[in-house]
Amino acid sequence: xxxxxAPLRLLTSVLAMPLAMGPAWAQQSAPAPALTxxxxxxxxSDKGCRLTFVVNNTLGADLSKAAFEIALFNEAGVVDRLTxxxxxxxxxxxxxxxxxxLAGADCAKVxxxxxxxxxxxxxxxxxxxxxMRGLKTETKTGIAFGV
Numbered sequence: 839x840x841x842x843x844a845p846l847r848l849l850t851s852v853l854a855m856p857l858a859m860g861p862a863w864a865q866q867s868a869p870a871p872a873l874t875x876x877x878x879x880x881x882x883s884d885k886g887c888r889l890t891f892v893v894n895n896t897l898g899a900d901l902s903k904a905a906f907e908i909a910l911f912n913e914a915g916v917v918d919r920l921t922x923x924x925x926x927x928x929x930x931x932x933x934x935x936x937x938x939x940l941a942g943a944d945c946a947k948v949x950x951x952x953x954x955x956x957x958x959x960x961x962x963x964x965x966x967x968x969x970m971r972g973l974k975t976e977t978k979t980g981i982a983f984g985v
Contacts, residue, residue, distance in 0.1 A: 870972070871897045871968075871972050872894075872973070873894075873895055873896070873897055873904070873928070873968075873969050873972045874893065874894040875891055875953070875973065875983075876891060876892040876893070876894075876975070876977065877889065877891060877951060877977040877979055877983040878891060878892045878935070878979070880945045880948060880979050881945060882945050882946075885940075885941050886940050886941045886942045886943040887943035887944060887948060888938070888945075889937065889938050889940065889951070890935065890936070890937045891923075891925075891935070891936050891938075892933060892934075892935050893925055893928055893933065894932075894934075895929065895930055895932060895934075897930065897961075897968055897969075897972055899930050899964050900927070900930050900962065901927060901928040901929075901961040902927050902960050903958045903959070903960040903961075904924075904925045904928050904959055904960075905922055905923065905925060905956070905959075906922065906923050906953050906955070906957065907921070907953075907954040907956075908920070908923055908951055908953055908954060909951070909952040909954050910950075910951060911948070911949050911950035912947050912949060913947050913949050915949060918943070918947075923938050924958075948981055949981065949982065950981060950982040950983070951983045952985070953975065953984070953985050955970065956969040970985075
């Protein structure tokens with residue numbers, strides 16, 4: 839009987855290991871708080887270039903105000919302009935679509951949109967740097983978009 843004790847203990851330990859590690863795996867799979875900005879479209883408009891963004895706030899709290907200074911680069915890679923885009927309020931867990939008309943801008947000549955900084959990031963329990971710290975960027979356009 840004693841010769842089976844060691845293998846049974848080993849088998850019990852091996853089988854119990856995934857159960858003990860389960861909570862650690864669950865904690866690792868939880869996504870980090872983020873504010874995702876997706877440049878979803880760039881179309882010519884009667885005012886200039888209309889940029890469409892899809893925004894998803896998973897920071898864990900409502901934002902009462904979120905605004906970013908962006909730099910637009912032309913086809914030669916030279917900064918064409920700096921401007922602030924005000925996304926206004928962004929409720930937690932909600933996806934929002936916002937459009938901005940950039941007067942006098944030619945969409946065909948915009949090669950890159952760079953998020954320079956967050957000019958406003960406010961909400962209950964939100965640190966002023968939360969918008970930049972949790973920022974993730976994506977693009978569905980041919981325009982490079984990032985930080």
